[in-house]
Amino acid sequence: MKFSTIDVFVFVGYAVLVVGAALYVSRTKKGYKKTAKDYFLADKSLPWWAVGASLIAANISAEQFIGVSGSGYAIGLAMASYEWTAAIALIIIAKYFLPIFLKNNIFTMPQFLELRFDVRVRTVLAVFWILLYVFVYLTSVLYLGALFMQTVFNIELIYGIIILAAFSALYSIYGGLKAVAWTDVIQVVFLIGGGILTTVLALNHLSDGTGIINGLTILIDDVPEKFHMIIKKGQLMIPDGKGGIKDAWMDLPGLSVLIGGLWIGHFAYWGCNQYITQKAIAAKSLYEAQKGLLFAGYLKILLPFIVVVPGIVAFSLNADIAKSDEAYPWLLQSFVPSGFRGAAVAALIAAIVSSLSSMINSTATIFSMDIYKPFINPKVSDHQLVQTGRISGFVAIVIAVIIAKPLLGNLDQVFQYIQEYTGFTTPAIFAIFIFGLFWKRATPNSVLWASILAIPLSLGFKMLAPGLPFMNRWAVVFLILGIVIIGISLFESDKNDPKGIEIDNKLFYTGNVFNIGAVGIFTILAVLYIAFW
Helix, strand or coil: CCCCHHHHHHHHHHHHHHHHHHHHHCCCCCCCCHHHHHHHHHHHHHHHHHHHHHHHHHHCCHHHHHHHHHHHHHHHHHHHHHHHHHHHHHHHHHHHHHHHHHHHHCCHHHHHHHHHHCCHHHHHHHHHHHHHHHHHHHHHHHHHHHHHHHHHHCHHHHHHHHHHHHHHHHHHHHHHHHHHHHHHHHHHHHHHHHHHHHHHHHHHHHHHCCCHHHHHHHHHCCCCHHCCCCCCCCCCEEECCCCCCEEEHHCCCCCEEEEEEEEEEHHHHHHHCHHHHHHHHHHHCCCHHHHHHHHHHHHHHHHHHHCCCHHHHHHHCCCCCCCHHHHHHHHHHHCCCCCCCHHHHHHHHHHHHHHHHHHHHHHHHHHHHHHHHHHHHCCCCCCHHHHHHHHHHHHHHHHHHHHHHHHHCCCCCCCHHHHHHCCCCCCHHHHHHHHHHHHHCCCCHHHHHHHHHHHHHHHHHHHHHCCCCCCHHHHHHHHHHHHHHHHHHHHEEEECCCCCCCHHHHHHHCHHHHHHHHHHHHHHHHHHHHHCC
């Protein structure tokens, strides 16, 4: 892709703005040393709009721009279910999960598990998350981002991985969550603005310059099979990434996306996942945190227009690509004209860098607060914790750089890889939290066994029932683990666990702004699903 002078100016301006803003907000008075609260929770100072923007910036990355566009190319609008149903999950989490988390003044999700259960549960889940962030999230974002840079800039894959890792680490490791969250506000402007720009230009090209509404109408008429939200078994065959084909129903199994396992993924990701919830925990207040999640919910409704529709456009235009995940880079290279490319490329780089930064910071937070402090140096000072966070964040990104290409290089749809392999622990994480939050009888041993059984059960179903979609597998494993938790808890005691959460219904009160906003999200989604059923 050729860059004009203005493209270079926009892109360089973006990079300078992000790094400059990060260094500015990370500055401290002479002689002052950052505390753990400063570094890991941004001194609990984030307003609602920063919380919402940072949530989306952390969530939307290469796996959305490239991975979801690739799945949009292969499957179609049905991929929007990941975004649209997440908006509902955010409302539920804001109303029922956040009040309990913030009431307990926690730094990390594993810390909450020790408060509710014991140190064994905290440690097991801390290790789960560290492995997940390093071997799935960081590696996939680095790989997909480097794939984009290879397609657009002809940069060798490994060098793209190193460049993205270095850029992300440059400010996140030094500045902590405050640098990550405030630069995320800038990143969201670029990723939403640049993403909309790419989609608008692609649809306008499709309509021969007669506008995006005509372009969207032409697209729906041209490939109507790509505009069904609910996929039936045998309805659509797609590449399997191994030279063959498979039923798209295996990735999005019919009504399961509305009433099945997808909700387990949503609640585990948005409500129990450190690199997401850390932004809400860092809010000024519960009220600000809840408004932030509501704001993020509206942005999630917009996202399919940015990350799914481009993939469908590429399919309609018979994109000359070798695999689905090359759809978005091909579109960007082919139809975004000189003068706009800098903004479009900055949008994708912003998405990649913001997610990497959040993951680095959260990995460092969990290692420092849940592994280093309890087991290695219980008397560690705040300043030493900050230094530990910086070192562990650096180690995490170095490991991800080394393994990204060997681990993911042969996959066709990396987004589906992320969903499937995070799903090995997703049912356990959600089961542990949902029972821990809302059932006082749940005991430490019961949830510990659930965490131990999660991966063997998931692997067992994957090998013994290969025809079971991974989303349905989440639901089955969750039900089994729920039975395990209930059974062991009832066997151990006929009383409430001493650490059971005392819940007052007043805790779940939300004001008119939140309630009206929530009704708005439900209404919009009902219209969309009816229109594209």
